[in-house]
Structure formats: structure tokens, C-alpha cells
Amino acid sequence: MKSNFYLLLFSFLCLFCFSSSSSFISKTPIPINRWSLFKKQGGVEFYIQHRSSMYDTRYNTLVRLRNTNTYEVKVSFTPSFGCEGESQMQVQGRIQTAVYPRHSVTLLAYRPCQGVIPEKIVFNSLDVRQR
Known part of the structure; x- marks a missing residue:
């Protein structure tokens, strides 16, 4: 009798966790903790990842560049993030880096929007050149 009670309690707990996680997934179409292709330009692929923080419940936004060319490139851009309920974009500092072939x-x-996943991401003044 006692084991049936624990089995029923465990079933309700699993059902609750599954239903709340599926509703969270349906509200967030942006992949969490996975790299997703954001843009391609000049043989360079730009990936974005929204990674949950290890220290709190907020998110960090990471940017990865992948050079698919057979030569080294120099990439420069200024990332901007659009937050929910804000009319202006949050502009970050200019990035300049070289990526080997x-x-x-x-x-x-980045932790834009006070750790909430940004609604919009833009790379202003994007420039990809052979080095």
C-alpha cells in the first residue's frame, strides 16, 4: 500500500515536470544551451548560444565565429541586442578578431537584457576581410 502511494506521488511529480518543461519549450523558440547558426557572410559562419548561468537563473549570450575559408580572415562588428519592452537596442563594444582558416x-x-534572452540580435558594421 505504501509503495503504491510513493509510485503515485512519483508519477504526479514526473507529470508536473514534463508539463512545465514542455510549456517552457513552446514559449521559447530559441534553442537554449545549443549553438544555432545566426548568419553567414564572406565564408564566416556566425553562431549564437544562450547559455544558462551556473550562478543564477539568468542567461548569457555567446557569439562564435567559424571560418570556412582556406585563408585567414579579419572580422569586425558591433553586436546589438533588442530587449523585450525596450525601444532602443543595447549596443555593445566593437569586436575585431582574426580567425585562422x-x-x-x-x-x-554577453548578458544583455538583465540576463533575459534578447528578442533581437544585430551585428552592426559587419566586415569580413581576407588577412
């Missing part, structure tokens, strides 16, 4: 580099982790 067939290599990738992960850049700074």
Missing part, C-alpha cells in the same frame, strides 16, 4: 573562435559572453 578552418577554425572557430568563441567570443565574449
